[in-house]
Amino acid sequence: MAGLTPESLNSLRVDLVGSLLRPQQLKQAFANYGDGKASEADLKSAQDEAIRDVVAKQVAHNLPVVVDGEFRRTSFMESFAVVAGVEEWQAGARTYHEMLARKDDGKESTHKGQDPILLNRKRVTARLRLTRNTLVDDFRFSQRLTDRPVKITLIGPDRIQQCYDADASRSVYPNTDEFLRDVVAVERQMLTELAQAGCRYVGIDGPGYTAYVDADSLAAMLGRGEDPMATMERSIRADNEVISDFPDMTFGIHICRGNRQSMWHREGKYDAIAERLFNGLKHQRLLLEYDTERAGGFEPLRFVPKGKIAVLGLITTKVGRVESVDELRRRIDDAARFLPLEQLALSPQCGFASSIRGNLLSEDEQFRKLDVMLETAAKVWG
Secondary structure: OOOOOOHHHHOOOOOOEEEOOOOOOOOHHHHHHHOOOHHHHHHHHHHHHHHHHHHHHHHOOOOOOEEEOOOOOOOHHHEEEHEEEEEHOOOHHHHHHHHHOHHHHOOOOOOOOOOOOHHHEEEOOOOOOOOOOHHHHHHHHHHHOOOOOOOEEEEHHHHHHHEEHHHHOOOOOOOOOHHHHHHHHHHHHHHOOOOOOOOEEEEOOOHHHHHOHHHHHHHHHHOOOOOOHHHHHHHHHHHHHHHHHOOOOOEEEEEEOOOOHHOOOOOOOOOHHHHHHHHOOOEEEEEEEEEOOOOOHHHHHHHOOOOOOOOOOOOOOOOOOOHHHHHHHHHHHHOOOOOOOEEEEEOOOOOOOOEEEOEOOOOHHHHHHHHHHHHHHHHHHH
């Protein structure tokens, strides 16, 4: 596994989006820290132990690339929380004890939840500046545990600009273009330092791209006076600028419709944006949610250009039912009608815990799903 080249990383037949279910001991450590009952050192020790365990489990299940499960974060968004100027954006570990006491909408099943960025856009308080590249710390710790490549995840510019309250931030940034230039500069600094540390695979979280086909999200953009398609084009340019000129790194970008605690936040098929999006993004791997009818059919895959891999997110992370090899093979065969099999791969549709409370399934079900993914890939691609 240690001998994987950039070309073989680009064309891996299986993938992980990033987050894994946190063990209860780790959740409790976050809660104790937030409640003032444990120190930062105590929390870090619990994180270290949980990451050692989850990396070992991934190796035991023979995953070719491993992740740290985002076990040092309470949310996937926290990859951008170490940037000066966005301190208001993250509640983080110190409020997790309050999160534990809440039940979103009082429901314990997969359902549509309100997309937080429609309700709670955040201001920027100072020009962006990287205060500490914790992604490098995360990578170095995990890479010491295995000879397999460690994938690191980072939130992309599109989601960041959707969370950004431009009107409330005009004293710092007169316009969103200027804000995005600094987002790109900070993220390029993060990636440069990751590359220097030896990281070879970075996953960019780009869940907001489905906003451009979601009726509620489009209405919110229009209500702010935005041109949604112009905004999307600007985001594609920014995403491409972030990853340009890193020849030894593979980049995947993950696109979904929301996944917090088994909820989903947006709906709409890829069709209306596929040509612009799949051709426009320069990432080698497109990780696309495809586990429900909300994503539509595979026809938009015809717009994926040669040399790029479409990673089909056919395995749901929202519920515990484990997919069968036969049903996954049938869906891959269906997708191959629109994109050659050599340009396809397989993954879960999202992370298993994009927020710390996690989705409505067990750790055993999570790993059984990953086993089925590996078995299916072996039968389809050899």
